[in-house]
Amino acid sequence: MAATPPAPNTDTRDRILDAAERLFVEHGFDGTSMRMITGAANANLAAVNYHFGSKDALVQAVFRRRLTALNQRRLAALDRLETDAAGEPLKPSRIVEAFFGNALELAADTEQGGRTFMRLLARTYNEPNAFVRQFLAEEYAEVMDRFLGALFRALPEVPRAEILWRFHFMIGAMAFAIAGLGGLSELIDDLPKDDDPARLLPRLMSFLLGGLRAPLPGAATAPTN
Amino acid sequence: MAATPPAPNTDTRDRILDAAERLFVEHGFDGTSMRMITGAANANLAAVNYHFGSKDALVQAVFRRRLTALNQRRLAALDRLETDAAGEPLKPSRIVEAFFGNALELAADTEQGGRTFMRLLARTYNEPNAFVRQFLAEEYAEVMDRFLGALFRALPEVPRAEILWRFHFMIGAMAFAIAGLGGLSELIDDLPKDDDPARLLPRLMSFLLGGLRAPLPGAATAPTN
DNA sequence: GTATGATTCAAACAAACGTTTGAAAGATAT
DNA sequence: ATATCTTTCAAACGTTTGTTTGAATCATAC
Structure with missing residues (x-):
């Protein structure tokens, strides 16, 4: 009796997660049916509901599997920066690197599926589905708080609204670059042929920094108020 | 019941376009059903198929209604720059302004629904749906060609791959900023309270420029922060 | 070997999907 | 007023959706 190890048969479970991750990138959440997922995973149609409970719960599981680890690595990197600085103000470039470097590192992994996941994550930043947005916001709450706070302290002379906007811009730039990585952004048909994320990191970083x-807007001319 | 603020007695066709535009932003293409659209537009279920032929054709019509005009304004602005320059090289900042300024101008219009459309367009940059992506790529082909060509000539000393990437980054930054405009980007819960696109333009522009x-990656630099 | 719990399976479920139909209603022109 | 064309409407079409069911299969424990 009992003594059942908490780790059940992970075979089918993982195959489903992998298939769902890949199909979600390709067709979106609403555009991916249970039958597509279980078909690609060589599993029975009922397997998703058995292992995860529902389609929504599967979506959460797909994100949790990798996003939690990514955000913990981000927080750990920020922790390291702050202990190393020993009270001194942090360099903004290091803060930005801690956030985006860890993301691009995961996007560079094509073996374990990190790239696929990051493309999915990047797309999901603009996902309309309310349930998904809500879940993502909760999953990101602490990381946003910590990194924005660090940037506020590192740039005390810059208005917080400006920092917020620029962090916004930076996330958008990264997300769009990553989302189009493996999937060919048809938007710019003359896409750079070398889409190696290892070379994307320095490119993105110098752009972001x-x-x-950049000089604050309105520095030369006074705004309306 | 949800009241339908959109114009009461306009043409059925236009009421459908307005309702679809608004619902597509909120729920995505796959997440918006014909019954939702015709219900919000106070039209019969068959009206979409009668006026547009199919749901896919309706999506195209929603975009064509405003995107064609936007891109023509972009091209006209670029034309003006080039004739004014009379052979002299263009300033990159003017090129960027011609592209993004026209977009943000449309995003500032909350009366005629330009803002809603721009939020939809920004989201669609990352749309998985293959049909929508293909359509958007064709609709953008000429504009991309012209603006990238102008940037290449304006920055002859910068490798084209770098310009391509940076234009990519800029589009991503703008898209993410616009997509979260009216809809509250829950991702950064501490969103700037003043989301007035009229003030977004100078902010985005100084960030983009x-x-x-920024110094090219790999170049030796002396970062000041 | 038999009992127990975990997993798979084919089949069915009601609900929602995009689309089609044919008749009714409205508009326009002669 | 008649004929013609356009638009609306309620109803139904056949699929596909996510989920549930109950029996079959598998693994492990006693």
């Missing part, structure tokens, strides 16, 4: 350091 | 002018 250039934007972050 | 800062990124565009």
Whole structure:
């Protein structure tokens, strides 16, 4: 009796997660049916409801499997920066690197499916589905708080609204770049042929830091208020 | 019941377009049903198929109604720049302004629904649906060609791959900023309270130009922060 | 070997989907 | 007023959706 190890048969479960991850990138959440998922995973149609409970719960599981680890690595990197600084103000570039570097590192992994997941995550930033948005917001709450707070302290002379907007811009730039990684962004048909994320990191980072350091708007001319 | 604020007695066709535009932003293409659309438009279920032929054709009509005009304004602005320059090289900042300024101008219009449309367009940059992506790529082909060509000529010393990536980044930054405009980006819960696109333009522009002018990756730099 | 719990399976469920139909209603022109 | 064309309408079409069911299969414990 009892003594049942908490780790059940993970075979079918993992195959479903992998298939769902891949299909969600390709067709979106609403565009991916249970039959597509279980078909691609060589599992029975009822397997998703048995292992996860519902389609929504499967979506959550797909994200949790990798997003939690990514965000913990981000927080750990920020922790390291702050202990190393020992009270001194942090360099904004290091903060940005801690956030986006960890993301691009995961996007560079094509073996374990990190790239697929990051493409899914990047797309989901703009997902309309209310349930998914809500879940993602909760999953990100702490990371946003910590990184925004760090940027506020690192740039005390910059209005917080400006920092918020620029962090917004940076996330958008990264998300769009990653989302189009493996899938060919048809939007710019003349896409750079070398889509190696290892070279994407320095490119994105210098762009982001250039934007972050740009002169504040209205510096020359006074705004309406 | 949800009252339908959109114009009461306009043409059925236009009421459908308005309702679809609004619902597509909120629920996505796959998440918006014909019954939702015709219900919100106070039209019969068969009206969409009668006026547009199919749901896919309706999606195209929603975009064509406003995107064609936007891209023509972009091209006209670029034409004006080039004739004014009379052979002299263009300033990259003017090129960027011609592209993104026209977009943000449309996003600032809350009366005629330009804002709603721009939020939809921004989201659609990351749309998985293959049919929608293909359509959007065709609709953008000429604009991308012209603006990238102009940037190549304006920055002859910068490798084209870098310009391509940075234009990519800029589009991503704009899209993410616009997509979260009316709809509250829950991702950053501490969203800037003033989401007035009229003030977004200078903010975005200085960020974009800062990124565009940033030192190329790999170049030796002396970062100041 | 038999009992017990976990997993798979084919089949069915009601609900929602996009689309089609044919008749009714409205509009327009002669 | 008649004929013609356009638009609306209620109803139904055949599929596909996510989920549930109950029996079959598998693994492990006693």
